[in-house]
Amino acid sequence: MITPFHPDGSLDADGAQALAVHLVDRGCDALVLSGTTGESPTTSDAEKDALLRAVLEAVGDRARITAGVGSSDTRHSIELAQAAERAGAHGLLTVTPYYNRPGQEGIRRHLAAVADATALPVMLYDHPGRTGSRLDRETLLRLAEHPRITAVKDSTADLAACAHMMARTDLHYYSGIDELNLPLYALGAVGAVSTVANLAPGETRAVLRAHRDGDPAAALRLDRRLRPLVEAVMNLAPGTVTTKALLNHLGLPAGPVRLPLLDAEPALTAVLLEALTGALDDGTDPDQIQRSKGRSRV
Numbered sequence: 001m002i003t004p005f006h007p008d009g010s011l012d013a014d015g016a017q018a019l020a021v022h023l024v025d026r027g028c029d030a031l032v033l034s035g036t037t038g039e040s041p042t043t044s045d046a047e048k049d050a051l052l053r054a055v056l057e058a059v060g061d062r063a064r065i066t067a068g069v070g071s072s073d074t075r076h077s078i079e080l081a082q083a084a085e086r087a088g089a090h091g092l093l094t095v096t097p098y099y100n101r102p103g104q105e106g107i108r109r110h111l112a113a114v115a116d117a118t119a120l121p122v123m124l125y126d127h128p129g130r131t132g133s134r135l136d137r138e139t140l141l142r143l144a145e146h147p148r149i150t151a152v153k154d155s156t157a158d159l160a161a162c163a164h165m166m167a168r169t170d171l172h173y174y175s176g177i178d179e180l181n182l183p184l185y186a187l188g189a190v191g192a193v194s195t196v197a198n199l200a201p202g203e204t205r206a207v208l209r210a211h212r213d214g215d216p217a218a219a220l221r222l223d224r225r226l227r228p229l230v231e232a233v234m235n236l237a238p239g240t241v242t243t244k245a246l247l248n249h250l251g252l253p254a255g256p257v258r259l260p261l262l263d264a265e266p267a268l269t270a271v272l273l274e275a276l277t278g279a280l281d282d283g284t285d286p287d288q289i290q291r292s293k294g295r296s297r298v
Contacts, residue, residue: 005255015253017058034068070095
């Protein structure tokens with residue numbers, strides 16, 4: 001989930017609650033807070049805590065709420081994990097350390113230390129494109145033995161490696177690349193941690209549901225209809241930028257992005273709106289949604 005901000009850039013906790021309700025009402029059975037899409041690099045620990053508590057209050061009885069606690073500092077990640085547990089999070093998402101790029105044993109110890117720090121289940125986040133390192137097979141096999149490490153959000157785009165790990169462990173795999181939600185699900189993943197679901201939650205869910213229900217042709221058809229939106233949102237600019245541009249147009253809580261990200265220019269927003277119109281399940285014109293809702297909360 002994106003993190004809504006007020007026009008002055010401060011945290012919009014009320015907007016976060018409204019957006020969380022909107023997403024859960026439209027098909028999301030879980031929300032991940034303070035991930036990269038949620039601008040975790042530029043939100044403070046206090047803001048992460050306030051965001052988590054607000055969303056838990058709004059939908060914590062209807063959806064699983066996972067808190068992002070990743071950092072390059074093991075002590076800081078442990079502090080974030082323990083704060084999330086105190087706030088009532090249902091689980092944790094922790095990415096491999098970035099920028100300092102430790103070796104595999106350092107990565108393993110870092111992730112294991114976070115898992116040791118609370119009683120919450122942990123989803124590992126493997127995204128070498130952002131972190132500069134990835135979890136190799138032996139490291140994952142050892143981490144899979146930890147009783148609280150239960151899942152992986154995979155953004156490696158290595159479907160063969162994912163299939164190998166799903167066959168050898170009980171880890172629950174989630175797609176972390178919207179373009180690969182359906183292929184990874186077909187290989188045995190259990191879901192997706194999706195940026196595009198901020199905009200098309202029902203449509204994103206429908207792809208996986210069709211495959212689960214034994215209709216791969218329908219799943220492929222739905223995936224292809226959604227793909228232009230996925231490619232526009234994920235490739236034309238950072239996903240947070242594109243997602244907030246569209247949410248703002250729809251009158252849903254989003255607000256600006258924080259530096260060093262820059263808000264979308266009007267020309268980019270126009271391209272994104274065209275992609276969104278084609279992806280909406282009922283073909284609704286986004287301009288009609290905006291006119292009907294104004295800037296009201298949903």
